[in-house]
Amino acid sequence: MEKKEKRQKQKETFKKVLRYIKKYWFYLILSILLAVITVVLTLYIPILIGDAVDEIVGAGHVDFAAIFVILKRMAVVILATAAAQWVMNLCNNKMTYGVVQDIRNEAFQKIESLPISYLDAHSHGDMVSRIIADVDQFADGLLMGFTQFFTGVMTIVGTLLFMLSVNAGITLVVVGITPLSFVVAGFIAKRTFSMFQLQSETRGEQTSLVDEMVGNQKIVQAFGHEKEALERFDEINGRLEKASLRAIFYSSTTNPSTRFINSLVYAGVGVTGALFAIQGRLSVGQLTCFLNYANQYTKPFNEISGVVTELQNALACAARIFELIEEEPEKPDAKDAVVLNEVDGSVAMQHVYFSYLPNQKLIEDFNLNVLPGQRVAIVGPTGCGKTTMINLLMRFYDTDSGEIDVSGHPITEITRDSLRASYGMVLQETWLKHATIRENIAMGKPEATKEEIIEAAKASHAHGFIKRLPEGYDTVLGEDGGSLSQGQKQLLCIARVMLCLPPMLILDEATSSIDTRTELKIQNAFAKMMEGRTSFIVAHRLSTIQEADVILVMKDGKIIEKGNHEELLAAGGFYATLYQSQFAV
Template identity: 75%
Template structure:
């Protein structure tokens, strides 16, 4: 298990390195400045030792020899400060450029992920990966760049300087060092799994919070507060447990290595004192060596802290790269054509589709729609009505068979041109944060104010918009703010009224609108649908009486087909549905 974990960490690090390659000039400069900082820092103990040796006895100091040493110390300290400041600035730029690139790639991937991925993952969990996990990754990466380079160079530099002063005492330091590595490695292996669990559980918590905030009215309406709190407490408890374990293991790294470092310092002190007593080492050199011993052990504390942070960063990075490496939607065909002057001819030929391979849904579905026809799709819940819409828009690809627009298989057509040919109004409204006008012109950004107002009047949205505080410039949030569900749906209808595409999809488009307004909008729709191919999904059968073709679906198959009058005369499934709605 540990072996597999190590492999996954290395794989994640390699992916990070690919992002780092773009900023290698920052990396090289940072390493060089780290070397300058370390060498300057390590030169200070030599100067300090020389200064100590100029103190001859109590009350007797060689000031003539001491002043040049103090001047050199001031210059070295200034160089160290400047080099460290520039190095930190480069590390910040490198880290946050990488973080920006990772976030951009993650967001770009979300834009091209197949809809089945979005349907299968909670929105909050995806948000957690892009926001919280990337932040954790940034913190670990920044600490790694800032302390890892300096720490490693300090260890190597200190050993070289100590060897130049006294080989035997240096050997004492080197012999005790591996114990520190063993302790840090032992703890690091156990820390990674805890940080991984912490990251996953934090994603669950974010998902639950996001879901509850977005559906707070539903939670309160159905009295689910206690159940939701219990669910949150359970996730919060697990997060607390994993976080405590992760913090515990990461926190014992530093004191453990400090204990080893104290042994190193003690060893140097005893060995150096014996050498000084025997005259093989001056007091200044002993002072210098003790400073080096302290300098040598300090990076181990820092690196041990960096290792635990990197464990967290790698665990978070792994989740981000999982998202980035998800299989995207099927790419456009090389010979994909762009639909132009769409006339509304649509044909579904022997279409097979199911969301789950083990559960059959649509089988051998055939439909031929002529330009300008109004096709209504009715049937019980779960029969495949909305699925047909998903397939027409190519949100999902058929498992077998083909869907053609103007004779072109939609898999050989660019998604952008295909979807530009449709205007959709769904039962579920979607608004973005922005002004009313920005929400209306989404499909036609260059629309004039006159065109926007005309579309709003056609959809009967103009009156309520004018009553808003700033009219068409009123700012709303993604959930529509204080707008009613009906008003939000009117805005979505206005979008389509503005674009007037050659094909329309109306999926319970007036479900949230009052009866009086619905009658007016039905008249507007009737005008809009003239000459346009329209697919109408409806539960209220009164809204589809004028449809040219009514498809009655059950279990993914068309069981009846015809116009309203013909289907009533047949006395079949449609007649039963219709009569059940109007029975007295």
């Protein structure tokens, strides 16, 4: 049953590959025609060689004039064959890398459309491995298939036809031994697909570990985790070694096995042809022609068997790519979804239930009404649902039940783009792309002028350190901010929001990496920015939220206290305990 499933998976993957190739049908047909031309011209050369040999009767009996004519004809044929092969390879490259480009584009577009829940649950390194390493492996196999498969099959068919036209008896000897090549190649090919698939999966696991460890090398070294990381890498590397050795060993037996069969074919033609020549039923030139054909006939079997093995690897890699491409995308916006242009800043959450895992409850019967322009602070212990609430407001996740309204519209009836454009987010986790500081600040407003960008940087107190950089605002940042400190990166993220000035703000530990003196200045800037704007402030440091209009105290996914700073202190509840624990002398 397992073998049937593997065969079925291979067939389905192959059909999917054909759908991508269909777009390049012109190059495919042209490649096949050129393959036919190449094969016919290549097979014509042994006939010319045989004719030239027959013009050499013996010592002093050589027809040089006839041989010279044959040599000129051979030169033309060889040049035409080379030209046809060159154009055919251009077509094959165009097809292969066109298909690879389409697959990579579709895979990356799929990642952009996947729900956050999928990205949170799957290894980023494995996804990178699929798009980079697996697609490269697939390209190698596909290119080999285009380059060698067509010409190989046509060479076999053409050679048989040419041999039949010369001598049917010797041709039957060749045909009689040929099936052994198919049996050997087929036996090996069946066993290589699953091995290459395991190799590809293990390589993805290894890429994921490398991505994780390199990206967090400071933490690894700070906690002395190097030995454990090396042991984990060695364990995966060991499994990859075993999987690769098995796959390569089986695939490498293909060529010597088929070469042995080819040698049997060549020996059969030589012996049979020699007997025919002795009996006068075959000229020496025709025997030479036949021996050339025997070589040309058997050579494609080596190539095709190699192609089949490589295609097993390519299909195994393609299957992993298609798994990613075929993942369910984020639920699209409703056809009649509203584009949120007029945002008054009101937010209502009614009987909201949500959990990341079905058996682990998080938010239950959550209710909240936020008036336009209110500053709402959210506090509570780690894991109480503060960031989850932000994820629901931004619709990174959809509620299990209940409704969230923004400006009087259920967010499921608003386009995601317009909903998210209505919020300005500054998160505890900073992200900067590989680009100039100017481009990073202007990410949410690409059309911003230089003066607007500088004003936003000044408001976020980032202007000072930016001017000290070698190229100022044109300084190109490395991956994730390069050598900038965490605090500097956070200031740039704050500047990004201050440039857009959306109608609603979400500040999730927005000043957690900034020194106290700068934080006071940022708080003043935030206070100006929040005037007239609905704001959600998630904070652990209660000193940053004392001016909030409403403070929500959350615990276990529920609001347990609600009020302003003075009211909650006077109540002497959970908030008061938190506050006293932070400011106790």
